[in-house]
Amino acid sequence: MDRSADHVAGARQEHWDTVYTDRGERRVSWYQADPRLSVELIEEAAAAGEGRDGAVIDVGGGASLLASRLVDEGFRDVTVLDVSEVALETARRAAARRPGRERISWVHADLLSWRPQRRYAIWHDRAVFHFLTERADRDAYLDALRAALAPRGAVVLAAFAPEGPDRCSGLPVARYDAGGLAAELSGAFGDAVTLTARRSERHVTPAGAVQPFTWITARLG
Ligand SMILES: C[S@@+](CC[C@H](N)C(=O)[O-])C[C@H]1O[C@@H](n2cnc3c(N)ncnc32)[C@H](O)[C@@H]1O
Numbered sequence: 040m041d042r043s044a045d046h047v048a049g050a051r052q053e054h055w056d057t058v059y060t061d062r063g064e065r066r067v068s069w070y071q072a073d074p075r076l077s078v079e080l081i082e083e084a085a086a087a088g089e090g091r092d093g094a095v096i097d098v099g100g101g102a103s104l105l106a107s108r109l110v111d112e113g114f115r116d117v118t119v120l121d122v123s124e125v126a127l128e129t130a131r132r133a134a135a136r137r138p139g140r141e142r143i144s145w146v147h148a149d150l151l152s153w154r155p156q157r158r159y160a161i162w163h164d165r166a167v168f169h170f171l172t173e174r175a176d177r178d179a180y181l182d183a184l185r186a187a188l189a190p191r192g193a194v195v196l197a198a199f200a201p202e203g204p205d206r207c208s209g210l211p212v213a214r215y216d217a218g219g220l221a222a223e224l225s226g227a228f229g230d231a232v233t234l235t236a237r238r239s240e241r242h243v244t245p246a247g248a249v250q251p252f253t254w255i256t257a258r259l260g
Contacts, residue, residue: 055123064102084193093160099167110139169198181227200251
């Protein structure tokens with residue numbers, strides 16, 4: 040990482056650490072007591088691939104309960120990556136009380152400069168890609184995805200829908216329909232990627248606001 044990239048990554052960590060510290064993990068707008076749709080789509084993708092033995096990574100997983108839920112469901116190899124140490128520590132503490140916690144790995148990294156050391160059967164991202172409003176940042180994300188995804192791997196991707204909010208946590212976001220998300224993946228993988236599921240979801244924030252999300256699953260090969 041060069042100096043300026045280092046500086047950007049540091050600012051990004053500081054931003055997200057402050058958000059989690061100031062609001063607390065249960066009051067952030069994206070909080071979910073039960074990440075049901077993530078589990079459903081990951082289970083679907085696993086059933087069509089390597090099953091619960093396949094490695095799953097939740098990028099920008101933050102303080103989400105998803106990793107704990109996946110090990111509860113029998114997934115044997117789950118990784119959570121996030122730029123916020125505060126969020127990861129919160130998630131790690133929550134997981135520490137549960138059986139199966141040794142099946143979760145924690146990676147503190149900025150996705151945009153991360154170089155994966157291994158491959159994953161399933162890549163899950165809820166509400167991270169949509170923060171990348173610059174083409175260069177989306178390309179850096181897609182580089183990491185290409186390096187991390189196993190052959191015949193699946194991507195489960197959720198972003199604000201076209202009628203969703205245009206900002207989150209003080210940052211601008213890009214909004215997508217399923218075609219827009221699929222086009223980003225096709226840009227990275229070409230014909231090698233196939234859309235296998237799409238969903239629309241109305242997420243209700245802890246403050247009671249409705250946030251429309253677009254979800255897709257896409258598979259390589
Ligand atoms: C809106 S939150 C969503 C958290 C989680 N996916 C969920 O659904 O609860 C966005 C998350 O992405 C993380 N994040 C943002 N930019 C990142 C980056 N470049 N690399 C790694 N994590 C990032 C933030 O720290 C935060 O936890």
